Amino acid sequence: MLAWYYFLDPALVIIMCIVCFIAFRKLVSRKVLMIFVLILLWLGAFTGFIINEYYVLNDLVTVTALNEAGKGSGVSVALKEDKKDTGFYFVQGQWPYDETNGYYFWVPQGDAYHQEGMTQSISFNVKIAENRKLIFSGSPWCGKIRIEYGNVSKIVDTYSSSEFSNISVDIPSTPQNIRNAAVNQFVRFAIAYIILSSIVLIAVFLVIRKNSFGKLMKYKFLFNELIKRDFTLKYKRTILGMVWSIISPLLNLLIMWLVFNQILGNNVHHFVIYLFAGQLVFSYFSDATNLGMSSLLDNAGIFTKVNVPKYMFLFSRNISSLINFGITLLIFFVFVGFEGLPFTSKYLMLVYPVLCMIIFNVGVGLILSALFVFFRDMQYLWGIFTQLLMWTSAIFYTIDDFSESVRNIFLLNPIYLYIRYFRKIVIESTVPSVWFHLLAAAYALIAFGIGSWLYKKYNHEFLYYV
Numbered sequence: 001m002l003a004w005y006y007f008l009d010p011a012l013v014i015i016m017c018i019v020c021f022i023a024f025r026k027l028v029s030r031k032v033l034m035i036f037v038l039i040l041l042w043l044g045a046f047t048g049f050i051i052n053e054y055y056v057l058n059d060l061v062t063v064t065a066l067n068e069a070g071k072g073s074g075v076s077v078a079l080k081e082d083k084k085d086t087g088f089y090f091v092q093g094q095w096p097y098d099e100t101n102g103y104y105f106w107v108p109q110g111d112a113y114h115q116e117g118m119t120q121s122i123s124f125n126v127k128i129a130e131n132r133k134l135i136f137s138g139s140p141w142c143g144k145i146r147i148e149y150g151n152v153s154k155i156v157d158t159y160s161s162s163e164f165s166n167i168s169v170d171i172p173s174t175p176q177n178i179r180n181a182a183v184n185q186f187v188r189f190a191i192a193y194i195i196l197s198s199i200v201l202i203a204v205f206l207v208i209r210k211n212s213f214g215k216l217m218k219y220k221f222l223f224n225e226l227i228k229r230d231f232t233l234k235y236k237r238t239i240l241g242m243v244w245s246i247i248s249p250l251l252n253l254l255i256m257w258l259v260f261n262q263i264l265g266n267n268v269h270h271f272v273i274y275l276f277a278g279q280l281v282f283s284y285f286s287d288a289t290n291l292g293m294s295s296l297l298d299n300a301g302i303f304t305k306v307n308v309p310k311y312m313f314l315f316s317r318n319i320s321s322l323i324n325f326g327i328t329l330l331i332f333f334v335f336v337g338f339e340g341l342p343f344t345s346k347y348l349m350l351v352y353p354v355l356c357m358i359i360f361n362v363g364v365g366l367i368l369s370a371l372f373v374f375f376r377d378m379q380y381l382w383g384i385f386t387q388l389l390m391w392t393s394a395i396f397y398t399i400d401d402f403s404e405s406v407r408n409i410f411l412l413n414p415i416y417l418y419i420r421y422f423r424k425i426v427i428e429s430t431v432p433s434v435w436f437h438l439l440a441a442a443y444a445l446i447a448f449g450i451g452s453w454l455y456k457k458y459n460h461e462f463l464y465y466v
Contacts, residue, residue, distance in 0.1 A: 366451025
């Protein structure tokens with residue numbers, strides 16, 4: 001039976017939804033109110049995943065060799081948490097017996113039998129949880145060790161007579177520690193969730209109250225027709241029509257797999273999904289920005305005769321690209337299922353990079369479409385740049401063998417950042433850090449801010465150059 005403190009997070013989310021409903025029910029329509037509630041529910045899951053991943057309380061566990069004369073060989077120590085196949089804490093190495101000094105050394109893996117940095121004990125942090133185990137494994141060895149954590153201290157005789165056998169030692173957290181950790185984590189969750197949800201809801205509410213999309217709604221019929229036209233024109237006079245939205249990414253994936261599988265396939269875990277995730281994000285970016293770049297010139301015959309918002313043409317093309325992206329994303333999930341990767345609740349986090357990509361693509365499209373009006377060379381320069389961007393986004397290769405400083409340089413590429421987010425959630429089943437999220441949002445907001453500024457500054461000059 002679950003303890004009461006496990007219900008604190010969902011209870012707060014429900015309370016926030018009720019407060020939102022009461023506060024806004026007379027100020028906005030029912031549809032907008034439902035959007036607010038959905039935002040609050042998603043933000044609850046989003047905040048919970050980040051807090052659970054990066055803001056947890058730990059026990060300091062210390063394992064000490066007790067220096068029994070004549071005993072001791074090699075041993076690897078690993079912590080198993082919550083009886084899951086993931087989330088292990090691995091502390092591997094050896095405890096060789098030093099005959100000269102008469103005691104055991106802890107030797108980190110890879111430095112076996114080197115005197116530098118040796119110690120008699122090893123300490124490491126372990127997440128507070130109900131079910132935790134220390135797993136000792138290695139060649140035949142024996143010897144007593146002391147395990148200490150919190151107020152608990154126990155001595156274990158770690159005897160093994162067979163090669164690569166395991167010895168399991170339970171190290172459960174005390175109920176009081178578990179309760180304190182849960183309450184402490186809830187406080188962090190509550191602060192982060194209330195601040196984040198308040199900012200998002202106030203921002204959305206102000207946008208609605210100021211009627212920022214009033215012009216777009218005024219030309220709703222024209223906007224819908226533009227979306228239909230852009231989507232149908234893409235497959236006009238083709239035999240397969242919209243089926244190309246499915247076939248095209250599969251053919252690209254097949255070609256890249258045939259080319260790179262023999263070179264990198266054996267070195268990358270779940271290479272097909274790794275490759276598909278990179279292609280999925282880059283193709284959406286390339287399609288949205290290339291279509292958006294020519295949105296003003298292609299529709300000059302409309303806005304030179306009728307006073308309509310010029311950004312409407314860019315938005316319609318981005319929605320067309322978003323539809324193609326959505327279709328490809330469904331195919332991607334099918335491949336994930338065939339690959340045997342588990343579908344976890346962390347997939348809800350994928351909403352975040354998708355939202356960032358939408359804003360980022362619109363922002364870059366605003367910049368390109370404005371520059372393309374004045375400089376027709378942009379289409380050729382952008383074609384070269386996207387090729388360069390593709391090769392520096394680690395779509396079909398891994399950067400794990402590079403140094404940390406080089407890996408950090410890759411984060412300067414927004415497309416790689418969004419690709420990496422997908423791979424972390426789907427392949428590694430890990431939540432990116434807070435700074436990772438902030439950087440993803442920063443790229444999107446900067447691009448959108450620059451694009452909006454260009455449109456506002458040169459809005460009336462577009463008419464003289466198209």
